[in-house]
Amino acid sequence: MHINSVKLIYFSPTKTTERIVKCIARGIRIDTDTLIDLTPPEVKTRDFEELHDELVIMGVPVYGGRVPPEAAKRLRRIRGNGAAAVIVVVYGNRAYEDALLELRDLAVEQGFKPIAGAAFIGEHSYSSKTMPIATGRPDTLDLEKAKIFGELIRKKIKDIRMPYEMSPVHVPGTFPYRKWNPPSDISLVTDQSRCTLSGICADVCPMAAITVNDTVLTDRRKCIMCSACVKNCPSGARTWEDPWIKRITKWVSRKSKERKEPEMFL
DSSP states (O other): OOOOOEEEEEOOTTSHHHHHHHHHHHHHTSOEEEEEEOOSGGGGGOOOOOOOSOEEEEEEEOBTTBOOHHHHHHHTTOOOTTOEEEEEEEEOSSOOTTHHHHHHHHHHHTTOEEEEEEEEEOOOTTOOSSSOSSTTOSOHHHHHHHHHHHHHHHHHHHHOSOGGGSOOOOOOOOSSOOOOOOOSSOOOEEOTTTOOOOOHHHHHOTTOOEEESSSEEEOTTTOOOOOHHHHHOTTOOEEOOOHHHHHHHHHHHHHTOSOOOOEEEO
């Protein structure tokens, strides 16, 4: 199979997924001609050209062992038309459970042919100085493995005549997918004594849920608990204080003591 270019499609509020898919592309060593960042809120109304003969690297984070519903919604705006795809999920060192299978199924539903898949580790969205979870990941070792994964994909592509001749790559997971129903009335707290009204939190929010004027207001109905505002606030003014989030963070921290390594499927 001859591939002229690689397209990257990703939803990455805290940038860990973006870093992984870009590193995989470097390992493939084919020009990346398009980056389709599904993270900004304006993407929800954007029209995309249909894909055909490109290789696509499709990446999303894992929320509760699943593909984030908002990421799935935005991915459904893109048609693959038989384009070969590499599917990638990035999780916070606990477990990715059904997320990779769900992403594979979604890719097939949208007309892609998943020829490879992987699960990588990134710093958990709820990681903090007091409760660190996979801090600093993906690290140098992770990124080196991502590049190696890209090299393996390059070798596999050479042996494929046409992607439609292949069955979708086999990946772990179960169907029906696990249930993930987080509370819908949770949002972050802004420490007014630290807040400088920089507006960065509003700029990075994938849901346009934050308004900054003389104070910071968060629309709880829109918030997907991605922590992009927490990771990017220059003064550390955005924090999680909700009891449910604190319980989940402690539980994930206990389950994530042992370092997990990337898993690749070809």
